[in-house]
Amino acid sequence: MSRDTDSLSRQRAFVHNRWPERTRLSAVRLIHAGFLLLVLTGGSFASSVFAQQNDCTNAVALQHSFSSGASWSLCAAVNNDHGLTVSSVYYRAPGDSSRSVLAELHLGQLLLHYHDATEAEPQIRPPQPLRIQPSINATRQLELSTAQELRVLTDDDLQDDAQTIEPVRFTERSCNGERLGADSQPDTICAITKNNRTLAKYAQRPSLNSQSWELASAFARDALIWTSAVTFTEDGQIRPAVSLSGRASRSNTDTRYAATLPLPIDPLTRATVFATWRMVFNLDTDAADKIEQFDFPLDTQSGNRRPMQVSPIITETLRRVDRQTFRGWRMVDGSGAGYYLDPSNNGFSYSSRSENWAQFDMAFSRLATCERYALLNINDVSNNCGTGLDDFVNGESLIDAVPVVWYSQMRNMDLTLEDWPVISELALSFDLLPFDWTASSPFELIE
Amino acid sequence: MTIVKLSLSLILLCWLTLLVQPASAAEPTCAADARITEVFDNGATWDMCWESRIRENLVLSDVYYTPPDGEPLRVLSSARLSQLHVAYDDSDVTYNDVTQYGLGGGYLLSLTPQDCPQGTLLDVQTRPALCRWRTKADTGYRTSTSSQKTQSLNLFSVSQVGAYAYIVSWTFYANGAMEPGVGATGALQRSSDTTELPFGRVLQGDPDTLWLSHTHNYYWRLDFDLGQSATDDVFAETRYELAADGTRSRQVDVYKTEQARRIDPARQAVWEIHENAQPDSAAYLIEPVRSGHRFERSEVEPYSDYDFFVTVANDCERFASQNARFNPDCLNNVLQFVDGQSIENQDLVVWHRVSFHHVPRSEDQRHMHTHWDGFMMKPRNVLAGTSALLGQPNTAPVIDPLTPRTNKVGDSVHADISASDTDDDVLSFTADSLPPGLSMNSQGHIHGEPTATGNYSVSVTVRDDLDQSSDTFSWNITGSEPARKRSGSMNLHGLVTLCLLVLLRYISQGARIVARHQTVANAQG
Numbered sequence: 001m002s003r004d005t006d007s008l009s010r011q012r013a014f015v016h017n018r019w020p021e022r023t024r025l026s027a028v029r030l031i032h033a034g035f036l037l038l039v040l041t042g043g044s045f046a047s048s049v050f051a052q053q054n055d056c057t058n059a060v061a062l063q064h065s066f067s068s069g070a071s072w073s074l075c076a077a078v079n080n081d082h083g084l085t086v087s088s089v090y091y092r093a094p095g096d097s098s099r100s101v102l103a104e105l106h107l108g109q110l111l112l113h114y115h116d117a118t119e120a121e122p123q124i125r126p127p128q129p130l131r132i133q134p135s136i137n138a139t140r141q142l143e144l145s146t147a148q149e150l151r152v153l154t155d156d157d158l159q160d161d162a163q164t165i166e167p168v169r170f171t172e173r174s175c176n177g178e179r180l181g182a183d184s185q186p187d188t189i190c191a192i193t194k195n196n197r198t199l200a201k202y203a204q205r206p207s208l209n210s211q212s213w214e215l216a217s218a219f220a221r222d223a224l225i226w227t228s229a230v231t232f233t234e235d236g237q238i239r240p241a242v243s244l245s246g247r248a249s250r251s252n253t254d255t256r257y258a259a260t261l262p263l264p265i266d267p268l269t270r271a272t273v274f275a276t277w278r279m280v281f282n283l284d285t286d287a288a289d290k291i292e293q294f295d296f297p298l299d300t301q302s303g304n305r306r307p308m309q310v311s312p313i314i315t316e317t318l319r320r321v322d323r324q325t326f327r328g329w330r331m332v333d334g335s336g337a338g339y340y341l342d343p344s345n346n347g348f349s350y351s352s353r354s355e356n357w358a359q360f361d362m363a364f365s366r367l368a369t370c371e372r373y374a375l376l377n378i379n380d381v382s383n384n385c386g387t388g389l390d391d392f393v394n395g396e397s398l399i400d401a402v403p404v405v406w407y408s409q410m411r412n413m414d415l416t417l418e419d420w421p422v423i424s425e426l427a428l429s430f431d432l433l434p435f436d437w438t439a440s441s442p443f444e445l446i447e
Numbered sequence: 448m449t450i451v452k453l454s455l456s457l458i459l460l461c462w463l464t465l466l467v468q469p470a471s472a473a474e475p476t477c478a479a480d481a482r483i484t485e486v487f488d489n490g491a492t493w494d495m496c497w498e499s500r501i502r503e504n505l506v507l508s509d510v511y512y513t514p515p516d517g518e519p520l521r522v523l524s525s526a527r528l529s530q531l532h533v534a535y536d537d538s539d540v541t542y543n544d545v546t547q548y549g550l551g552g553g554y555l556l557s558l559t560p561q562d563c564p565q566g567t568l569l570d571v572q573t574r575p576a577l578c579r580w581r582t583k584a585d586t587g588y589r590t591s592t593s594s595q596k597t598q599s600l601n602l603f604s605v606s607q608v609g610a611y612a613y614i615v616s617w618t619f620y621a622n623g624a625m626e627p628g629v630g631a632t633g634a635l636q637r638s639s640d641t642t643e644l645p646f647g648r649v650l651q652g653d654p655d656t657l658w659l660s661h662t663h664n665y666y667w668r669l670d671f672d673l674g675q676s677a678t679d680d681v682f683a684e685t686r687y688e689l690a691a692d693g694t695r696s697r698q699v700d701v702y703k704t705e706q707a708r709r710i711d712p713a714r715q716a717v718w719e720i721h722e723n724a725q726p727d728s729a730a731y732l733i734e735p736v737r738s739g740h741r742f743e744r745s746e747v748e749p750y751s752d753y754d755f756f757v758t759v760a761n762d763c764e765r766f767a768s769q770n771a772r773f774n775p776d777c778l779n780n781v782l783q784f785v786d787g788q789s790i791e792n793q794d795l796v797v798w799h800r801v802s803f804h805h806v807p808r809s810e811d812q813r814h815m816h817t818h819w820d821g822f823m824m825k826p827r828n829v830l831a832g833t834s835a836l837l838g839q840p841n842t843a844p845v846i847d848p849l850t851p852r853t854n855k856v857g858d859s860v861h862a863d864i865s866a867s868d869t870d871d872d873v874l875s876f877t878a879d880s881l882p883p884g885l886s887m888n889s890q891g892h893i894h895g896e897p898t899a900t901g902n903y904s905v906s907v908t909v910r911d912d913l914d915q916s917s918d919t920f921s922w923n924i925t926g927s928e929p930a931r932k933r934s935g936s937m938n939l940h941g942l943v944t945l946c947l948l949v950l951l952r953y954i955s956q957g958a959r960i961v962a963r964h965q966t967v968a969n970a971q972g
Binding site for chain 2: 113116119168171173174175176195197199200201205206207209218220222225227235236241243245246249255256257262270272294296298300303304305306307309321324326336340342343344345346347348351353354412414417418419420421422423424427429433434435437438439440441442444
């Protein structure tokens with residue numbers, strides 16, 4: 001499938017040149033004493049709206065600096081289709097320059113499968129002039145080009161689907177932090193600075209403590225409230241998270257599918273949440289980013305050793321978590337600097353009767369600007385875009401291309417008294433960890 | 448003799464006192480300096496005893512939770528980290544840190560205010576080594592107009608074992624949840640000069656050293672004593688399997704004997720400990736969310752094949768591995784503890800393992816940033832609802848006046864129900880007993896085409912985040928065009944009847960005329 005080329009090169013032009021290794025290490029040594037003192041005092045600088053080097057069209061430009069000298073800068077917007085989007089994300093480690101990490105990150109789809117239903121309900125429903133009939137064929141992507149029937153939505157379809165979401169406007173009661181947003185969407189982003197637990201400790205050396213900076217947006221779908229948030233830690237980690245709260249309103253008297261609560265509460269229908277994130281990395285230098293899969297299979301023939309196997313991913317593909325081999329993925333720049341996605345928080349496997357991509361935890365596709373949603377992607381036939389991941393992932397080469405990483409997680413919502421009348425937040429999160437981003441921990445003196 | 452009588456009386460008094468003592472007092476029994484009580488802003492309370500032991504270090508006991516406006520619930524008899532198993536990928540070295548070294552005693556680090564910046568330091572014997580602080584969870588509750596993060600109590604200590612510093616942490620949330628965790632920091636432990644080996648990574652700035660990858664396996668031992676009795680807890684495994692028709696149903700297995708269980712990601716298995724055999728009794732749920740890595744080396748350590756164990760409480764079964772080293776009369780590892788004993792009417796102990804595979808990265812030099820592992824235990828049917836946790840006033844929404852409606856079968860109906868809310872909450876609507884063919888969406892819009900006549904009493908409910916209001920109105924669905932045709936035929940029927948009546952009248956009249964003529968004729972005759 002042909003696709004539009006994306007203008008990542010334009011963004012790269014603004015990336016500061018990476019310091020030569022030796023220069024950077026020297027700088028680290030020189031300024032460590034200063035910022036270490038600041039780290040020890042545990043202070044931080046507030047986030048601020050600023051004019052950054054990036055073009056934050058229809059978004060707000062933000063920067064948050066920590067007392068150690070670490071900082072994050074990015075564009076943030078709340079999209080009426082999928083909530084919070086962060087783009088042009090740069091991280092400055094203490095003593096380092098500001099270096100690009102992500103071109104874009106946002107929710108790529110949210111499936112809510114009520115257990116009494118045969119199909120999951122996409123919670124992200126971008127406007128679609130045309131819709132493809134739901135397919136029950138798991139190999140749909142193979143047949144898309146030959147036989148798909150289209151139908152025009154009726155007025156009732158449009159009305160019932162509530163095409164766009166209404167972002168929650170934060171107030172003092174709903175945001176215990178700084179309320180932000182683009183001019184057209186004030187107070188739709190809540191920014192909070194948090195004290196993290198111990199960053200590092202060794203013997204009797206005093207602990208290093210750190211902070212993190214969270215950006216969150218929320219939207220209502222029926223009586224449910226979805227929060228999508230991204231936390232940026234002082235040491236360069238990124239933690240996307242989505243959580244479900246609000247009010248459970250769906251009920252069913254069949255106890256196979258619904259939790260029985262004391263009267264007069266109606267039995268509440270259980271559901272499975274399947275959240276998919278879309279990440280476009282733009283790591284460090286202009287060199288193309290690559291994807292590597294790490295596996296550590298147990299070799300019982302050689303004394304139960306676990307040799308590391310690193311496999312480059314060079315074509316579009318769907319992958320599963322492999323808990324036994326400790327599988328993980330590294331996104332790495334030509335400079336060697338990278339980020340690692342470790343699926344530690346992936347304890348359950350989603351399964352779907354209708355969507356092939358939803359049998360998998362991970363997908364890698366080649367960047368196309370119109371490929372934004374894992375399901376119900378805008379079906380603009382003239383742009384030759386597909387309707388979702390089953391169309392996007394079709395074996396195209398990732399060599400010298402910008403890869404897009406789609407990562408999914410699931411949890412079940414089995415409601416109890418603790419969820420009435422407001423659901424105790426059901427959260428799904430994962431960590432993106434700097435991996436050889438700096439030559440050593442930038443928070444300590446190199447001795 | 449008097450002394451003997453006095454002694455006997457005292458013994459009798461003591462025995463009677465013990466007899467009338469409840470099975471378990473509703474609060475921990477320990478000295479004041481060994482007791483931790485945390486009362487949160489919403490009134491929820493955690494209450495427990497603690498001690499530091501040479502091997503396990505922090506052991507919590509007599510753990511009680513009191514919900515807001517609720518009664519104290521005994522949750523745990525004891526809780527501890529029972530092994531810290533570290534296996535290197537080259538398989539040359541395996542550590543069982545708790546039993547080989549220990550997390551307490553000389554391995555327990557003294558802490559300074561810098562180590563516990565927002566909390567209070569508690570002494571272990573004569574030195575500060577336990578940090579107690581109140582924090583907030585990342586999650587809580589969110590409504591359309593408000594948000595509340597759950598407050599929590601965190602306790603942690605730090606043990607230096609070799610190059611690693613382990614932060615042993617326990618978090619108790621105001622909503623009744625508990626979260627044991629371990630943070631691994633310090634420095635990388637093992638390396639090799641043979642850099643071409645496939646068991647680790649060469650890090651920046653040190654081309655001659657291969658730092659070895661390894662797995663941390665954390666085993667926790669949790670002696671549950673939910674509720675009044677220590678011997679009526681029940682263990683169940685719940686799965687949510689996808690059926691062929693696409694639905695997903697809940698299946699529960701209640702176990703009667705000791706168990707060793709594996710995570711089951713495809714069937715989405717979770718584990719619950721219930722207060723008793725009643726399905727709606729108070730319970731704690733353990734979801735193996737952090738199971739993206741799963742260590743297994745069954746040839747040499749068969750217990751590593753499993754993630755979750757339930758055994759009958761036995762004081763000499765303390766450590767998940769190398770137990771016999773300190774308890775020579777007992778079995779050696781947790782899989783051996785699972786030997787088919789009945790767990791009915793027994794005191795249950797849960798053992799849970801979480802694995803983390805650590806691939807060295809350059810940032811681990813020279814001192815590693817902490818990587819955290821642990822799991823959450825969530826209460827079920829312990830709270831009376833979430834309102835008290837939210838701690839906010841709320842006014843119920845009010846439905847705008849409803850008036851009776853009339854439509855005909857087949858009409859295209861579009862109608863809106865509206866309501867107001869002084870808190871400006873987002874409202875959602877539901878309706879019961881709508882005429883067949885009509886439906887209402889959550890915004891209160893009713894649409895469709897009625898399909899059957901009748902007079903329906905429609906009940907409408909509007910909900911905000913916390914409260915709801917209901918009202919009813921009548922909806923009369925009358926007949927449509929076909930019904931009017933039936934009305935026309937009735938008229939025709941009436942006309943025919945009228946004609947028949949008229950005809951009968953004429954016949955009757957004719958008969959009377961004929962009879963009169965006959966009478967007259969007879970009289971003339």
